[in-house]
Amino acid sequence: MEGFLFWFLAVVLLGSAVAVVVNRSPVASALSLVTTILALAGLFGLLGAYFLAAVQVWVYAGAVMVLFLFIVMLLDLKAEEAAPIRTLGMGAGLLTVILLGAGFWHAIPASAWEANGARAEEANNAASIGHLLFGAYLLPFEAVGLLLLVAMVGVIVLSKRDV
């Protein structure tokens, strides 16, 4: 069952990621990105990282995607749809995919990591992350909070018409 779910989610993930790249319409790209992110959340859940799966859906599929769709509507990008994708760029992109994919395919099984070992037993996920966040990683956690505040102020300043 886990194997079937993995392959199903992997196909959905890669297929929708390709759809983000090749779709002409920005709205279709954004919706494909939602599918990518949901499939990734499924993979997180399959790995036992339930807290991150939930965060992925809240932050990415919720907040970030709404932001993307708002911008698509705001900028009225319909005119961009007709623009053809660069053939040179597409060739370079395909070459990148093939070379990187082949490199990973050969490098990863040959690496020193126990790539074929069994998965670890599941711990109490959200609780242990919380203990780390408010214990060993308290300073980075506060810094990220400050970063969010700075970003919020910066975005308001940037999007005011006359600063």
Next chain:
Amino acid sequence: MGTPTLGHYLVLSGLLFAIGLAGVIARRDLLIMYMCLEIMLNAANLSLVAFSRFTQQVRGEVFVFFVITVAAVEVAVGLALLVSLYRMKRTTKAEEITALKF
């Protein structure tokens, strides 16, 4: 279709990263390029989570938490920049924004 191993997840993450990179190279619309950047960040997240689960270390998942937060910040600031750029230039195509081009 046996149980997926760490190698499966890493290859999947590598392929996802490559697709995102290809998108950044091939597309000319800044908005789509942002989406492809998000795909690349997500690919890195997948490999971090896989490593964290297969080596029994929760720290990897804490890193993913930070990466997701920083990615959200990046999207917010980037899209605000995009909007103000669009107000000035009336375009979001990467090759038409040439003010800093030598």
